[in-house]
Amino acid sequence: MTPLLDVKDIRKSFGALQAIGGVSFTLNRGEILGIAGPNGSGKSTLFNILTKIPFPPDSGEVSLDGKPLKSLGPRQIVDAGLLRIFQTEMDFESLTVLENILVSMPDKPGSGTPSSKQKKADELLELFGLTAHSDRLAGEINVYDRKRLMVATAFAHNPLVLLLDEPAAGLSKPEIEEMVELIRQLNRLGVSIILIEHIIPLLVAVSDRLIVLNFGEVLAEGLPREIVRNPKVVEAYIGNQSDG
Amino acid sequence: MNVTAFNRILTVAFFAVLFILPLVNSDSYIRHISIIAIMYAVLVSSWNVTLGYGGVFNFGHMAFFAIGAYATGVMTKTFDVSPWWGMPIGVVAAVIASVIVCLPVLRLKGIYVILVTFAFTQLCLQIVLNQRDLTGGNFGLVSIPPLEIGAFSFRDFQNAGYYYLALLLLVVTLLAMLWFRRSHFGRSVIAFRDNETYAISRGLPLAKVRLMTFMFSAVFPGAVGSVYAQYVRSASPDMFGFSFLTLALSMLLLGGVGTIWGPIAGAFVFTIISELLTPLGPGRYLVTATLIVLVLRFFPGGLAGIPEFAGQLLKGRSGAAGDPAMLKDEK
Numbered sequence: 001m002t003p004l005l006d007v008k009d010i011r012k013s014f015g016a017l018q019a020i021g022g023v024s025f026t027l028n029r030g031e032i033l034g035i036a037g038p039n040g041s042g043k044s045t046l047f048n049i050l051t052k053i054p055f056p057p058d059s060g061e062v063s064l065d066g067k068p069l070k071s072l073g074p075r076q077i078v079d080a081g082l083l084r085i086f087q088t089e090m091d092f093e094s095l096t097v098l099e100n101i102l103v104s105m106p107d108k109p110g111s112g113t114p115s116s117k118q119k120k121a122d123e124l125l126e127l128f129g130l131t132a133h134s135d136r137l138a139g140e141i142n143v144y145d146r147k148r149l150m151v152a153t154a155f156a157h158n159p160l161v162l163l164l165d166e167p168a169a170g171l172s173k174p175e176i177e178e179m180v181e182l183i184r185q186l187n188r189l190g191v192s193i194i195l196i197e198h199i200i201p202l203l204v205a206v207s208d209r210l211i212v213l214n215f216g217e218v219l220a221e222g223l224p225r226e227i228v229r230n231p232k233v234v235e236a237y238i239g240n241q242s243d244g
Numbered sequence: 245m246n247v248t249a250f251n252r253i254l255t256v257a258f259f260a261v262l263f264i265l266p267l268v269n270s271d272s273y274i275r276h277i278s279i280i281a282i283m284y285a286v287l288v289s290s291w292n293v294t295l296g297y298g299g300v301f302n303f304g305h306m307a308f309f310a311i312g313a314y315a316t317g318v319m320t321k322t323f324d325v326s327p328w329w330g331m332p333i334g335v336v337a338a339v340i341a342s343v344i345v346c347l348p349v350l351r352l353k354g355i356y357v358i359l360v361t362f363a364f365t366q367l368c369l370q371i372v373l374n375q376r377d378l379t380g381g382n383f384g385l386v387s388i389p390p391l392e393i394g395a396f397s398f399r400d401f402q403n404a405g406y407y408y409l410a411l412l413l414l415v416v417t418l419l420a421m422l423w424f425r426r427s428h429f430g431r432s433v434i435a436f437r438d439n440e441t442y443a444i445s446r447g448l449p450l451a452k453v454r455l456m457t458f459m460f461s462a463v464f465p466g467a468v469g470s471v472y473a474q475y476v477r478s479a480s481p482d483m484f485g486f487s488f489l490t491l492a493l494s495m496l497l498l499g500g501v502g503t504i505w506g507p508i509a510g511a512f513v514f515t516i517i518s519e520l521l522t523p524l525g526p527g528r529y530l531v532t533a534t535l536i537v538l539v540l541r542f543f544p545g546g547l548a549g550i551p552e553f554a555g556q557l558l559k560g561r562s563g564a565a566g567d568p569a570m571l572k573d574e575k
């Protein structure tokens with residue numbers, strides 16, 4: 001069976017700095033793939049170039065569900081089912097929480113009547129625990145709710161693959177636990193997930209497989225519990241910390 | 245009584261007063277000022293689509309008005325088309341102009357949009373001045389045929405016909421704005437203003453939305469430009485001018501960008517105040533400028549922010565209200 005997402009040898013440099021240098025991996029259907037790596041190792045850049053938001057890779061091949069993404073623009077990639085959240089919270093601050101979801105739903109002929117969309121939006125609010133905030137402006141809700149809203153708007157666009165960039169950053173312990181449960185629930189609903197996370201125990205707990213990036217290259221790949229004991233990985237983290 | 249019910253009553257009362265006004269008052273000066281205020285309300289409300297909701301600094305909006313007026317004038321006067329075709333002609337001309345000015349700014353931001361759209365206005369002005377045979381050049385286009393139904397001219401009864409036509413345009417504009425704010429289209433426009441990258445990441449089409457925003461917003465100045473030309477029976481190069489543009493901009497800022505009622509309130513309040521201050525001569529500009537600064541100092545959201553501010557006072561909270569969001573992502 002072909003993998004859902006197939007990434008082959010993608011690269012991205014900023015001037016002399018090689019942010020992503022020849023990264024290859026696959027994501028299988030129904031899988032949660034964790035991506036770890038020290039600060040500045042290229043994790044967010046990987047999401048940027050996969051989605052071409054805001055820039056495409058310098059070279060390499062990416063295909064989603066057997067379809068090459070090379071000739072597609074950022075918006076076509078979104079419509080093909082590759083949806084991301086950003087590391088820093090983003091929202092449409094002067095729209096309500098409900099409107100944030102409605103505006104993110106596909107708007108093609110045949111994508112539903114206004115009332116069916118409204119119904120689906122209400123279900124999403126429920127699923128993401130945002131019903132109580134439905135009519136509040138997105139700019140006025142707290143960080144945790146905005147993070148959930150950002151995932152909800154991605155989910156509203158019917159993703160095949162969700163790219164989550166540090167969804168638990170800045171959250172309290174109970175909030176992190178809820179976020180983990182939410183990620184598992186989305187996965188059970190049939191969405192495959194790539195999860196970037198700084199909090200290693202979280203990553204180990206939810207991922208089926210783990211990739212560790214260092215200086216824009218894959219340092220290690222495998223089962224989560226084995227990866228965290230890998231001496232190379234331990235050294236990359238500790239070495240990075242002592243550099244500051 | 246909740247806010248929505250209160251708003252509805254206020255809206256009905258506002259239009260009821262405007263509807264009854266000509267029946268109880270036939271003073272020609274008041275009639276003229278009312279027509280002008282209503283037309284400004286249409287112009288400023290529709291400018292609010294690009295500038296307020298869209299956060300796109302389109303300084304070509306008044307050119308759409310002028311183009312509507314000239315297109316109507318030229319076609320109905322020089323080419324003898326029926327004046328009843330005036331408004332459709334004005335609308336089509338303005339929408340075509342909006343496409344032309346939008347194409348170069350499809351993906352531009354901030355100051356560059358101002359530059360291109362203002363240059364477009366100046367270009368239109370130059371064309372009007374050069375094509376003297378068609379447009380009357382410097383002197384303007386005069387003797388534009390008025391609207392008539394049989395023996396009834398829209399100028400009869402102190403321009404009652406034009407008054408009610410303008411009022412009808414304002415009602416249509418308001419309904420269009422209410423639809424816009426609730427539609428997927430309107431939400432997409434606001435989404436791009438709030439966060440362009442995020443909007444693209446949720447599958448929204450930037451170029452298409454921006455083009456539609458320009459076209460939609462141009463319908464109203466096109467229509468009102470046409471009626472204005474038929475009302476004063478002329479079109480003049482001043483309509484492309486900077487002072488006209490800044491006047492309308494003042495109304496928009498005073499009233500409150502990105503709100504439904506702000507632009508309408510701004511247009512009426514500003515027109516009335518300017519008229520009251522006419523005895524001061526040029527000094528009135530100083531007074532109005534001071535007024536704008538004061539209003540915006542205490543209500544950054546403009547006049548539209550005052551009810552919300554009052555509501556907050558009642559709830560015992562302090563702080564200025566309003567939504568100055570449009571200035572945010574264009575810094």
Ligand SMILES: Nc1ncnc2c1ncn2[C@@H]1O[C@H](COP(=O)(O)OP(=O)(O)O)[C@@H](O)[C@H]1O
Nearest residue numbers: 014017019037038039040041042043044045046
């Ligand atoms: N737009 C950019 N321009 C220049 N350098 C960038 C840009 N984005 C990221 N980088 C650099 O690329 C490297 C990887 O960054 P990033 O992908 O954000 O790391 P991570 O998400 O793993 O912390 C860093 O050195 C960062 O400074």
Ligand SMILES: [Mg+2]
Nearest residue numbers: 043044045087
């Ligand atoms: Mg990052």
